[in-house]
Structures are given as structure tokens and as C-alpha cells.
Amino acid sequence: MLMKVEDMNKVLYIDLTKKDIRTEERADLFDAYLGGTGVAIKLLVEECPQGIDPLSAANPIIFAVGPLTGLYPLASKTVAMFKSPLTGNLGESHCGGRSATAIKFAGYGAIVIKGASDIPLYLAIAGDEVKFRDASSIWSMEAVTVGRVLREVEPGAGVRTIIRTGTAGGKMVRYACAVTETYRHFGRLGLGAVMGSKKLKALVISADKSVELPKPKRKEYQRVYDEIQDVVVKSDAMAKYHDLGTPGKIYSMNKLGGMAYKNLESARAPEEVARELSGENIAEKYLSRRISCAHCPVGCVHLASLRELYAPGYYFKTSTMPYDNETIYSLGFMLGMERAEDYLRLNDAVDTVGMDAISTGVTLAWATEAYAKGLITKEHTDGLELKWGDGTVYSAAIKKIVEMPNEFYQSLAKGVEYASSVYGGQDYALAFGGNEMPEYHTGLACYLNNLTGARHSHLDSAGYDLDQKLIGTDFSIEEVASALLKEEEWRQIPSSLVVCFFARKVFTPETVLKALGAIGLEGWTEEKLNDIGRDIHRAKMDFKFREGYDLTKLRIPKRIFEVPTPNGLLKEEDLRRAIEVYGKMIGR
């Protein structure tokens, strides 16, 4: 069906309590803030009352795409926004797969889901048609099985996405994720739990439209499209992300001494462990397929297959799981895995229940250390002896986090910040702003990023990247804070367009302007992009402060000051001062 560029501003509002929908043209938001993150934060502020319980019906879920989504290569991501049940603050998570393309060509710029259903539901959105369907029979299913069922029961015109939760979502594990296309995730900050609280098991969104540009624009559009495609295909990034994918940097990060190992007992695993868990080794032994998000020729998604005997008499099973840099860190290095296949099995276990791999790994790493130190006992763990490298026990623990047989597992299901507040060991509970830490122990910038980034994600301002550039140089705290702020402000633009961060070097301001102009979105300048980047960032920070974020009260685990980084030992006073400097820069 026909769609014009000006039709890309439609917002679909879904009320799960009343089982009702409406649509509204929100050119006011899309004209001013592009789409994606920029529009999502505005919708979140409109829809999310102050101080609500993130697991209450009042919490909205917002999915947003942007003006470039589906129109150019690598504009392949959907932004989800909600109040996070893990941090109690801003929840923002990005995902590719076919989600972005499906939402765009179903005819929406954003989808807002409010309220909560009385019975388990899934939403079938086929273009203009929205159906509320009973999900009682699939409510307690794993995400992969839900995909299988819905793929067959729902007709799929054109392209479609199936966004669903696993068992962890239904049980409202605070870091439950939402899964799309079996192997992609809205991973961080607990979108799966919010869906669970709304009794929303899944969304099937299918596209039935395509965009028609006015005739005089078509040549220009094709030219800009080809320029972008050309840069992507010929860039080093293409080869880097396609060949080994993000795990390509695992080995070198460990060698650098910036890899959190065994709950950051050290920042470098032994050489043989690093080789075993390296992207090279996993690719050589287990890589079975590379896939891509819709409209991205890179194909960075790496799938591993593991064939194993599971019963005597030649009963083999082959399981396939996605793997990447951060999951190798959190479920491999953090948990002291010594064999790649043990790590892969653990990755499969986390995927099966549908939890964020980083939060799961970091929470279990804390529990392992706390167990070794006697803060928790076998009684707490329901008989499990948590031990570095023991994948079987960790797999059992992952199941228990979902089943929550006792208070200890109920606490683990709330994340490491909460669990350590009950059982102690906060000095080595590695969460920042309530979110479990990503891989990097590289210096001041990565931790300033973890503490001040709007999502407490390493992707907010790429502090790990700055740290590596700063090795061996003299730098001031002001320079670091200012560089991170500038980076985070600019990153609101790719997240609003929405293009994949892996393409951030392709979508320079100049290219962004050309790409917008070629589809008839005139009037943008580099200055204006920079201005709204700052505005969007501040809007996110305003939401955070409204919900209780306080720069003076950030908890910093002592462990990070005890282990040398590639930039030397980090001092608490420097990090605290950097936070203060950062606060002044944003007027706080």
C-alpha cells in the first residue's frame, strides 16, 4: 500500500486495559526531534507519570523508529523507551532484527502501549489493523517457542517482526529482555519485565506499505542511497563486523588489561582463557551462520551451533545461539569460564529464559564472590555451590532466578544492586546507576560513562573507546567529561534517525543532511542537528532527575579502584570530581 514521507509521523496508541486503539499524526514531535530516541523521550514524558512503579499499568512502553528507518542501509534499529524496573529510572533499549523495518512499513513512526491486560495477550498489528489476541496458551513458553507458534498462526504479509518475552518476562525478572527474530534482543533494562507486568506476551507487526517519493526526488535519493551503500560495503567496519563480529576485539581487550574477569578480581584473564574465549576460536570451532538485520548488508550477527550428546545411544542435539562481545564478557569472563562450549551453553540457558546476558552474568559473578566469602550459603542458593567456571551450576542458577524458589533468588531477580543491598558485598556489586556493568575496565572515561550515561550503558558515550585513546597521554578531568558529553549529545542523532551505532562513522553530519534532504526533509543544518542532540540528551536527563537520579548519591563499588586499568589505578576522588564537573556541564 502507498505511503508518503509525510505519513511517517503516525503514532499508534494502544490501551491494553480498555483493549482500544487510536492513531494520531504527531508531526509536531517528528518535525522537531526526527524520530527514535528524540520522539520516544517526548512521548515518555507525556505518558509516564512521575514516580510510578515501573511494573504498574501506568508505565508506558514506547517503540519508535525514525525518518531514515527502512529507507537507507543500516537504518535498522528500533528504540524502546519505558521506565526501567531494574534501575527505577529511564529505560531505553535498542534492537534491530526486522523490528524497525516492520514498524516503519506497517505505517508507524512510533507505537505507545499503555495499561495492562487482565488476561495474557499478544498484539497482532498488520498495517492498520490491530488485534488483541488471547495468549493464555503461550504465556509460560520460552521466547523461541512463542516465535514458532506465532509464525505459523499469524499471516505475514511482506516483512514482519515478532517481539516476545520468554519465561523471565512473565515472572518479571527485572532484567528480562524482549526477543525479536529469535536472536536479537531489546536486552538491557528490563523491557521483558514491563511486558510481563502488562500480561503482554508478544507483538507481531507486519508491514504492508512502501514509501513513494515525489518523482523529482527519486534520482537524488538513489544517488545518496548508493553513496551510503558504497561507503558501508568498502569500509573496514564492514569486514570487521562481518568476519568475526564484535567478538573480534575480545582477545585484544584482555591483552590490554581492560577486561573484567571473575567479578573484576582482575582485568586480564590468563592467556589460555583469553585464547579459548576469543572471537577467533569461537568462530573457528562453532560459528554456524552470520545474519543481518533487515536492510543491512553487514551481517554482524553471529550464531554458533553446538552439537552434543544428551543421552546414551547416539542421541545428539544441536543447539544454536547468538554470541557477541558483551555476552562473552558477562557469561564467559565474568563467570570464569575456561571452555568456549561451557560459555556457549550458558549463553543458550540465558537466551532460553529471556534475560539480559550482561545483568545475569554480573549478578551471578557477585553471588559467586559473596558465596566464596560466606555472605551467602547453600541454604540461600537452594543447594547450589556457585563456583567460577562451573557452567552446570550457573545454568541451574539461571533457572532458579526465573523460578524464584526462595527470597535469595527473588533478590537476584531484582539485579545486583538490590541483592547486594540485602546480603552485603556492595564493594564488589558491579552496577552503576542500578545497571550491571559492561565489559570495560579501561579507566576514568568508561566509569564516568557508566555513571552519567542516560542509560548507564557503554554505548551512551563510549568511554571505553576514549580511555583507549588516552593511554599514555596527559589529560584533564574536564577534557574527559566534556568529550563524553559531546559524544553522548551527538549519539542522540543516530538514535533518532534511527541508524545502527556500528554505522555511526558512515552517517557523518554531512551524510545525514544529504540523506534527509534526498527524501524531502529539508531545512536541517549541522548546527540544528547538534542543537537537538543536546536537547534530546537534556530531556532524557531531565526525566532521570525527575525520577530521583542524583549525581551526589551515586554508589560506586570500591572494587574498581583496587584493580589497575590500562590507564593505571583509578582514584575515587578523580571519578567523583569528574561526576561533579559533568554535572556542572549539564547545569546540575
Next chain:
Amino acid sequence: MAKKLAALDVNNCIGCMECMFACSRRVGRIGLDKSAIRVRSAGGIERGFVIVVCRACENPPCAKVCPTDALKARKEGGGVVLDETKCIGCGFCVQSCIVGAMFWDDERDKPIVCKYCGECAKYCVHGAIGLVEA
């Protein structure tokens, strides 16, 4: 020599669907619903992808069932050409194509027929599809 489109090595396909976008662009549309080529998962992405393209049959079933001769066998190289002015939108051609390579344009109520132009293949950077001698 006439050309036809072929799936050269389906194992190389990563499911990016750039071919489908390229095909839709030929008719001035950005999207997937005007495409004469389709990529879908082979029942779960771990099994890989299926690439559905017109096989350029030598004696095309779609032309045989066309009641108005809107679809006619190409002069050489197999496959068909569509004369839209004759097409009544009956959809018999879709039913006759057991590989599912005859697609449908709901807006115009006409089939979408591969023209073997190779535009899709230009965007396949992994060598999954290409034009070959018919």
C-alpha cells in the same frame, strides 16, 4: 544472450533483504511490497534463508494458465513478459507457480513479474544471487 536471475549460493545469504528493496525501487517504491524476489527464513533463522526467484521456466506454467495471454513466454531464455493491458487480475498465474515466485501487487491487482534486469543482484554484496546465462 538472454539472462535470468538465479540464487547462486543460498548459504551466502544473510537475510538483509537489500535485493527486495532494490527491486521495489525500480517502480519508485521504498519498501518490500513491490518486489519480484523474496527472502524468508527457512523456518527459523538457524536453518538459513530461502531465496524465491523466478526460475525462467522454458515452458512457463504461468503463461499456460493465463486466460488473456497477458503473460507470454519470453522470446529467448525462458520466463515470461507481462502485458498489463491484457491482465484481468485473475491470479491463476500465482496458483500455477509452485515455487511461489509469482508475487501479487494488491494495489494494482496485477502480478509482479521478474524482468531479469539484475538490479537486485547489484546490491547483493555476499554473492547469494546473480544474473546467469539463460
